[in-house]
């Protein structure tokens with residue numbers, strides 16, 4: 379039973395050529411576990427017994443039972459059984475519901491998905507857009523997990539190879555990896571609306587395009603909304619749609635004001651960039 383796990387785990391992480399070699403804990407399994415699992419199952423992680431006593435607490439801390447030594451690893455296999463271990467690492471091929479196991483992502487699922495996205499875009503001659511890219515391109519200096527770093531590396535490599543238009547968007551510009559930023563030919567900040575743009579958009583969206591309906595109070599209130607963005611209009615429109623109401627202009631304006639109040643500091647402005 380132990381032997382089966384060792385082979386299975388090693389095959390899933392590495393190329394099939396391993397099958398031809400002799401697989402040992404020390405040569406293949408230990409390095410693999412150290413690389414992919416140690417951050418949450420490593421030296422700082424609880425023993426299986428400790429883990430079982432306070433499972434919820436450890437889950438919240440993203441810590442699983444310790445697998446940093448052979449003895450600890452065997453405890454888990456013996457305790458839960460090999461099947462449970464393998465199911466967690468499965469890519470979906472061997473599970474009943476065809477869903478990948480919850481540890482599978484640490485075997486490079488994201489990297490594979492990224493590679494597929496780039497390949498498909500190139501084949502279809504499509505523009506590739508990644509929204510909220512901060513989750514992939516976060517600053518490697520502040521990354522605490524090796525898989526966070528490997529995601530950034532993978533994305534950068536794919537970008538280098540990609541022969542097409544690649545666009546990313548984020549609200550957390552400050553957190554993007556500096557080396558990654560250099561690879562984008564254009565960085566475009568979408569700033570808040572200018573006073574005359576605010577008024578124009580408000581007339582269009584809240585006053586049916588009738589400029590004469592804009593009174594001085596409304597105009598003055600709009601002039602104060604320095605961080606108003608087109609997205610705020612979209613949010614208010616969506617709220618009205620969900621409630622099945624047509625908002626009177628003063629309510630529309632009040633909702634815009636409350637959207638603006640909720641916003642974090644001005645330096646958190648939305649940003650788009652192009653490669």
Ligand code: HEC
Pocket residue numbers: 411414415416417418419436437439440441442443454457458462463466467480481484485
């Ligand atoms: C980001 C943190 C993280 C990484 C990386 C990670 N795990 Fe886990 N693992 C957890 C957490 C948290 C639990 C406990 C919660 C749960 O069962 O999902 C857990 C539970 C497990 C369990 C079940 C233990 C039990 O008896 O309940 C196994 C088996 C396991 N992980 C294997 C692995 C393997 C193998 C790797 C490396 C390929 C890995 N994990 C990578 C966080 C992680």
